[in-house]
Amino acid sequence: MELILPDKKYYPSYLEAIREYREHGVHTHPFVDDNRYDVFERFEDFRTGKNLPEGYVKATYLWLVDGDEFIGESSIRHSLTDALLRYGGHIGYGVRYIQWKKGYGTHMLSRTLQYASGVLGLSRVLITCNDDNYGSARVIEKNGGILQDKVINTIQGAEILTRRYWIDLANFEPQI
Numbered sequence: 001m002e003l004i005l006p007d008k009k010y011y012p013s014y015l016e017a018i019r020e021y022r023e024h025g026v027h028t029h030p031f032v033d034d035n036r037y038d039v040f041e042r043f044e045d046f047r048t049g050k051n052l053p054e055g056y057v058k059a060t061y062l063w064l065v066d067g068d069e070f071i072g073e074s075s076i077r078h079s080l081t082d083a084l085l086r087y088g089g090h091i092g093y094g095v096r097y098i099q100w101k102k103g104y105g106t107h108m109l110s111r112t113l114q115y116a117s118g119v120l121g122l123s124r125v126l127i128t129c130n131d132d133n134y135g136s137a138r139v140i141e142k143n144g145g146i147l148q149d150k151v152i153n154t155i156q157g158a159e160i161l162t163r164r165y166w167i168d169l170a171n172f173e174p175q176i
């Protein structure tokens with residue numbers, strides 16, 4: 001199993017993961033799904049800071065893959081904005097639906113944290129999740145996340161309670 005920059009070899013499997021989320025109504029991680037542009041160019045633009053939409057910061061997308069299968073995606077925002085401080089944080093992730101509850105989320109976040117520290121030089125990261133996203137909260141806590149607080153955000157007209165966790169990468173102990 002590897003955590004890699006997005007690679008076209010896994011794109012058919014990535015499209016299956018998008019389809020599974022759609023079928024099961026999962027909206028908590030947006031896989032990059034837009035036929036107006038080449039998604040691989042989009043990933044590279046985000047990584048290098050080219051053509052960023054207004055208010056966006058650089059972000060590195062990473063894929064957890066095994067054999068020919070795409071298993072999950074994480075994205076690391078290189079810095080925080082006021083909006084990301086309240087909702088979104090540094091790191092987002094999603095595991096493909098058919099692979100939930102097999103330890104992949106915990107493993108992928110662990111490797112993503114190692115990348116954030118070793119490659120991007122981040123020393124402390126904020127990770128947020130909806131208060132009722134128990135699986136995501138467990139994944140963060142199993143990677144040493146310390147709950148700072150819970151804040152109310154209004155997302156598309158709905159009020160949601162957001163947990164804000166911090167992980168100190170200087171003292172981070174990988175799960176693998």
Ligand SMILES: CC(C)(COP(=O)(O)OP(=O)(O)OC[C@H]1O[C@@H](n2cnc3c(N)ncnc32)[C@H](O)[C@@H]1OP(=O)(O)O)[C@@H](O)C(=O)NCCC(=O)NCCS
Nearest residue numbers: 028029093094095100101102103104105106129135136138
């Ligand atoms: C949240 C998510 C990444 C978890 O991935 P996963 O691969 O299932 O996580 P793991 O297998 O490592 O599970 C970690 C722990 O959470 C528990 N867990 C995972 N999903 C759960 C759920 N839906 N309900 C209850 N517990 C859950 C696991 O049982 C495990 O518990 P344990 O530590 O007691 O053994 C995955 O459900 C997902 O991709 N969800 C959609 C996208 C999303 O919500 N991303 C996070 C946005 S903040």
